[in-house]
Amino acid sequence: MNIKLKLTVLSFLQFFVWGAWLITIGVYWFGSKHWSGEDFGKVFATLGIASIIMPALTGIIADRWINAEKLYGILHICYGITLLFLPNIVTPENFFYVMLVAMLFYMPTISLSNSIAYYILKNNNYDVVKVFPPIRVWGTIGFIVAMWITNLTGNKASGNQFYIAAAIAFALGIFAFTLPKCPPQNNIPKNASLSEKLGLNAFSLFKDYKMALFFLFSMFLGAALQLTNMYGDTFLSDFGKIPAYAESFIVTRSTIIMSISQISETLFILAIPFFLHKFGIKKVMLISMFAWVLRFGFFSFGAPAGFGLVLILLSNVVYGMAFDFFNISGSLFVETTTDYKIRSSVQGLFMMMTNGFGAIMGSLLSGYLITEYFTLANGDKMWHEIWLTFSGYALVIAILFAIMFKHKHNPELIEKVTH
Template structure:
């Protein structure tokens, strides 16, 4: 098997073991377990908590002591072991702690899988810029396939979704040990301070008003990034409580409908260079933010058939723009405005603000709001009001960003980065 194909398999499985449950866990939580929204917010916050702590620590271990491919394999096997316990958990409190441990093992493997791919490609004289993106797209395809398998096997409301993810995680863990060796590079000086080892020196960027503003808005928008992953499938499944829609395609195959979002991601990634060159980084970020307004707004007025179904599909299509445009344009902003000596740390700070602090805040606050103000006495959710609140939040962020954030478009810099 050639190297590019082996790394494609790695990327596919990396996101398969996440996609098997990430979108459908809400259906299991609310529909099967009948647990509360506030506790659900805490469970989704585990992704953010793990993103704050583990990637940096695992990165240090891989840089100094353990082959990256072996560490990667061990983490996936441990992740699979923890997932096996989740279906037997009987309280939301215990579920939170077990999921937190699972995320501590899984979240650092996302960046570690990139590091492994980069090292193997560079070590075999491949052009990483050209070769890696097509490999990474298969990660999104793996996520989609996992969603489809979970839905089509009748497990979107079952604990078996965790068994599916666990089984593939074991396979991936073993597979990782067959990859070419990725030994520690020891790029971090032995006399480096703890702050430098953890990439905390990038926090000095917060002294600059423009950078501080960028990271602040990154955190605010990061709070919205997982909301439809948290509640989207549950929202569509809840149409089944209306007798006329109980057997509709949207209810029975809600996960397949939601997968249009990930399919859209793969397409919008290809459009990013065009939009960046034509409109610049700030405008692309603004497009992303307004796309989040549309994402939530279309859901608010969606339905299982006719015009409502069209709005749901449109919501899934604009998700690709909403998610990709901000993450990639934001990353390019960091790349073009920070000193090369702290560029990797600055990228880590960007991820920390979005997938760490932002995700934690969004998960906890949305769970609390829904439980306190948008859940009826019988447990039903006021979905239209929920989505409109989320849309209003995204609109406020968009307007404030447009007014407060100043950035001049430099076509030459963008052309160099997106050639």
């Protein structure tokens, strides 16, 4: 199996083991378990807690002590073992703790997979900016396939979704050991400072105004991503409470409708090299932020029929731009602006801000606000107002970013990542 094909398989399986349950867990939580919305916010906060602790830590370990591909394989096997316990849990409190352990194993593998791909491609003289996005597309396809399998097998409200993810996680963990070796790159000099010995060099980037702002806005955009993951499928499924829509495709195949978002991702990922070279990192990230405004705004007026159906479909289409233009571009921005010796650590730091602090902020605050202010006495959620509030949040972030983040486009900076 050639290098690019191996990395393609890696990307596909990486996101399959997440997509099998991430979008449908809300249906399982509210529809099957009938647990509370506030507790649901806490469960999604596990992604954030894990992303604060683990990506930076595993990045340091991969930079210094253990081959990245071996660490990656071990983490996926442990993730698969933990998932096996979830379907048998009977209380939201215990579910929270087991999910936290699962996320401690899984979340760092996202940034590690990027570091592994970048290292292997550059070590084999590939142009990363051109070659990586088409490989990363298969991660999105893996996420889509997992969503479809969960929905079409009738498991979107079943604990079987965790068994599906676990089985593939075991396969991915074993497969990782067949990858080319990715040895530690950051040898510790004899006169190294305590910070260097502990592998904390990456945190010094917070002293740089531009990088500090970049990480700050990464956190705010990470919050937006959690909102759509948490509530998108539940929002569509809730239309089933209206008799006229109960048997509509939007309701019965809500996960497939939501997968349009990931299909959109595959198109926008391929467009990233053009947009980065043409417009630069700031404009690309700004486009992403305004796409989040549209994502939530279209949902707020969406419905399973008529023009409302068009808006739901459009919301899923713009998601690809909203997600990719910040997350993938941000990862490449980190790769082009940091020292190669700490890149695994910095990728972990980027992950910590988006899926760490951002996820916690989005999960807990949205869970609290929806429960306290946007839930009716009978338990129904005020989806129109919820999505409008989220849209307003994204608009404020976009405006602040446009004003505060100063960055001059330099095409040569993008080219640096290939060397």
